[in-house]
Amino acid sequence: MKEPFHLEKTEKEIILLEKLNELSELHFNACEAYSKMIKKSEQEIIAKSIIDVPFLPVQLFKSMELKSIPDEEVVKVLTSSGTSGQTVSKIYLDKNTAISQTKALVSLMKPVLGEKRLPMIILDTKSVLKNRKSFSARGAGIIGFSNFGRKHFYALNDDMTLDYDGLKKFMDEFGHQKILMFGFTFMIWKYVFKKLKEQRIKLDFNNAILIHGGGWKKLSDEAIDSLSFNQQIKEQLGISEIHNYYGMVEQVGSIFIECKEGYLHSPSYADVIIRDPISFENVRNGVLGLIQVVSELPRSYPGHSLLTEDLGTIIGEDNCKCGWKGKYFTVLGRIPKAEIRGCSDTFQEGE
Template structure:
């Protein structure tokens, strides 16, 4: 596999286009509902540019069961996080897709975490992993990232209270070593940072690196942006290095990680395209629009090209001060009251740019 951030955009797009076209043909042949949608929308199957790859709105995975392998080959079902009563996306993984996504995640995180497993504190509760065959987005994230750690310690008890004593013991045991912290943005804010701050608990995560992902909506309600979040965690907990990532259960394994300059980057096996919210045509660098994500990983379900409900901006290509190549971007959050137009309308907009 190529080093994740060393390919210039033009070269990467050429390689990616070939793989994405193969996946479109594969899913068309093996997923009946996907084939029907392609035929109905009369989109070209073999694209000449990644912006022409047909895409599905992520909403579809809440409404339909979409898979491109026989049921007996499914080893894992992932579900998106949703509040009670909400429909959740169901993503079907076979062994091959599951293995590929794990391997790719390792490659993508290597520039930040290195090749050695680090002592790891998971800023969550172990109960998220109860059912090994069916995972929520949180469970899938924990499972994926736990491959980077050893001596895993869960910071929260099952009732979401903080295991202060356990944490203090763990931090003392690995004092002086680099520790990996992993969790979801809102959980860290609500159940770790606030509890430690309000109870004035003495905890110091000195030589540690925090990887976190997940929505910012609830934090934005409290006027907390990424910079504030990083600063407060450093002041209160002593965490020096923080990397956010953007990803979703609907395109599992496609992780866009934050570089040292605070931008999200598209690795060599995936990319982002920003589309106008009305016309769905690709917009220029610097303009905000809907984020489309493409990835060469999803083979067991047609998730290789998806239109999200998130707004974002590409800030540049191949010239990020951090030295990583490709597109670098930021995410502004969900479309207000995100309900895209009907699936067929959205699909019709696909690949016309």
């Protein structure tokens, strides 16, 4: 893939719209459930603009089996994160979709991490990859980002305690050079930051780049936003560079990475749209609304245009001080009770 943040608005819309229309037609013909829902909702299958590309509410993946490939072509099934008893999304990948998503992630992270693989600390437990029930967004994230590292060290023991001895050994060997740290936001906060703070232990990861995402709802309950998270993590761990990212298992590979100015950016192969929570009409920049994500990557399932349960605001496009092109935006959090009625009900009736 080419550079992920080089396309300006006009060129990007032409290229991306063509690919999104191709996917809409592909899924309309290959996925019966998708076809029925599009007909029921009376959306045009070929859109004249990205805003008009037919979308599905993301929570449909929790109640329906949506795929555009025969069962024998499924090579991987990903599930969304969820607490015990919750229904999870199931996302079906074929070989080509899985490869495309991996390539896209590699392209996306190059501007942040460079070309070389870095010694890597995973702020999680290795057992999350052994338990198939927990091989969800968390496990998929670890596998995906592990591609950017080498000499992988899992910093948490199976009981979620920090492996101080192993961490010290790793830092003695690699601490003098740039290292990559990866983890899920809430996991880092609860099992690393809080534990170190309770024990009054400060660590020095001055050469580290931390990539993290997910779990913001739990942190917002503690009144912790991205700015305060970064400040406290830097103070406790001494990390020099921190990048949050926004993404979901329903569109894995299409993640939106935080730039040095603190904004999330849409890459050339994906985009964001903000819609009014009641009317679902597109709103102007600066207005808070529901986040819709579109991506050219999902070919094995109809996940190329999804209305999420998250609230966000587009700040601008092509003019961020960081130099990256594309829309840049912020995410406030999930809508209360996270249920998009009306739109979702229409799709369910059409099944």
